[in-house]
């Protein structure tokens with residue numbers, strides 16, 4: 001293949017005049033990508049198949065038709081041999097005389113998964129043992145003009161894990177079908193299975209691979225520090241390090257722009273290959289999390305110039321100007337984050353890898369997830385510690401949309417061999433590579449050493465593997481020090497839950513009712529309840545005979561939680577809801593149940609701010625089609641929970657805390673807004689047919705970032721007269737005449753409500769590519785939702801209640817263009833009533 005190279009020289013004179021809009025010119029450093037078409041073979045065999053790089057062996061085998069879709073039914077079992085096998089990848093590439101003229105030619109591998117031997121033209125360049133690191137090899141001595149060959153061979157990690165674990169078993173939380181000893185290998189932990197993920201042990205060149213060619217020097221490090229103590233003028237300190245091939249006079253030009261305008265510039269000579277310079281930005285526009293303000297980003301470009309003003313190298317980073325603090329808990333507050341000095345309630349969910357095969361995750365998909373989080377009023381995602389260090393594109397999207405990231409390092413639910421110096425050195429470099437790559441992102445709230453290792457039982461730590469001293473050595477010592485050295489202004493916490501945050505699992509893993517969420521306060525960084533994906537998603541991995549019951553073998557296979565997860569769901573459905581009438585209704589009902597449960601917790605913690613200052617539910621997404629705690633399924637389809645989250649995370653929330661003993665409801669008005677306002681609270685009690693039994697309203701003061709009981713409703717009289725199960729309490733808050741939050745409270749579980757057939761009707765209007773659907777109900781429709789037969793769509797709202805006389809408008813944007821007739825024919829309207837009754 002012909003190398004794609006560009007070479008443009010910087011005209012010396014241009015540099016001197018630091019003009020307002022510096023054009024971005026290509027530097028002397030040349031990158032020749034080796035991504036694209038490769039071939040691969042099983043080690044020891046001679047048939048080569050086409051491969052794609054970046055990629056992985058499973059997706060290459062799938063494309064070649066050599067393995068069945070591992071996500072379908074129980075096929076995952078049929079492909080276990082892939083992870084047990086050694087694989088070889090190879091390709092040829094052309095190198096020109098000009099390429100070889102460079103002082104230095106490196107082979108740069110941004111990610112090799114995991115035990116790889118890299119050979120060019122028959123010369124072994126090196127061996128790798130960490131999928132999270134970037135590897136560079138000096139390749140110049142072995143290259144020649146013309147055709148060259150690269151080969152990367154991957155050895156299965158399983159024998160190594162087994163061997164090391166036999167010598168010294170590392171205590172871990174793992175499913176019985178999962179291979180033991182994953183903590184010995186620096187590879188995505190959930191690759192070996194998790195309680196929501198398949199065992200698919202990948203290998204391959206999973207990130208970019210390229211030749212990097214340069215002359216005198218290149219930029220090896222650009223670090224940007226901020227001083228925002230003077231709000232009229234932000235100070236940036238830009239530290240530049242160069243890697244030099246030979247001593248040379250080097251200069252760096254730093255250029256900061258915002259919305260296309262230059263806002264600061266500086267030039268500095270490097271001494272001993274390094275320099276530091278300060279720049280001032282007047283009237284800095286601060287970056288704020290979603291809901292608190294805008295998320296302006298500044299572009300910092302660093303150009304490295306050689307002796308004759310040649311542009312040697314360039315790096316561009318986008319930053320946001322903000323401070324982040326984590327304030328300690330006290331008698332009246334849980335721990336809480338503060339951005340730009342303003343503490344706030346963190347609302348969000350936990351992020352896991354978006355695909356079991358990382359190479360399939362597109363930037364577009366990542367952006368959709370982040371947009372989905374922002375539109376559901378979230379301001380924080382926790383990138384959980386059992387996956388991989390996520391792509392730049394995901395951090396970019398979070399920067400742009402104001403989603404703060406709690407960034408776990410990739411250690412989870414295992415003890416790790418901190419007693420092994422080689423392991424520690426490997427980890428040090430991994431943290432270095434990833435913190436250096438990501439540290440400039442405005443969205444990073446904190447770095448966190450690990451997930452849940454501190455919860456693992458201490459006796460087993462010390463007898464089997466990792467003692468507290470080793471734990472501290474790794475998470476409070478090595479990783480903390482590395483983060484501090486690279487990102488001195490960043491927050492670091494050794495683990496979650498460990499800094500006053502709470503993982504509360506008594507409902508799912510402990511079988512407690514949802515009410516038990518209301519027994520505690522804190523910064524809730526994990527709690528969750530599972531649901532099934534919707535029928536369309538279940539169809540993708542099942543055959544018709546698998547859809548007879550929630551407990552079929554295939555549905556059990558796509559359920560990985562310990563203790564029969566599907567039964568936990570159906571037991572909980574029975575506790576709260578009337579039995580579902582058929583399979584599809586059970587799937588949907590499980591989603592309503594999940595949303596109902598998580599809402600119970602989320603609203604309680606918001607109501608009790610500042611005793612609770614965070615609600616990050618488990619979990620946001622999925623890595624394959626599965627029954628899990630996610631609010632958005634593998635295909636990006638929103639479950640009921642995600643729609644409910646949009647409402648229970650709304651900036652102003654009206655909610656009710658019922659007291660079923662005294663038959664009363666405390667109506668809370670909670671606000672995350674930074675400005676106080678006045679609103680009109682209305683409440684109305686109806687019976688299940690919508691008949692009004694009592695109502696009232698009053699003006700309420702909506703405080704700044706606070707919650708208050710706006711009204712205590714004594715319903716004992718109505719309960720005696722009509723029966724508690726016949727009371728629906730409808731709440732609404734309007735600000736400036738517009739409803740900002742609505743809610744429904746009952747004194748009984750939904751199964752006890754005698755709902756009538758709501759007789760939902762839709763009035764459809766086509767507006768551009770979208771349709772406005774106005775839903776009206778004759779009788780109250782609980783959790784009404786729309787679907788489109790045979791089509792996906794985005795819905796502005798779903799799983800919301802429709803009151804008689806109070807239509808609900810939902811904007812539906814189908815994923816492909818539709819005429820009004822097609823839309824009307826495809827539209828399906830459902831509500832809770834349809835899950836248990838066939839009555840129309």
Ligand code: BMA
Nearest residue numbers: 194195196413451452526618
């Ligand atoms: C928490 C997480 C995950 C797990 C989830 C559900 O412990 O950190 O490890 O998937 O609970 O059990």
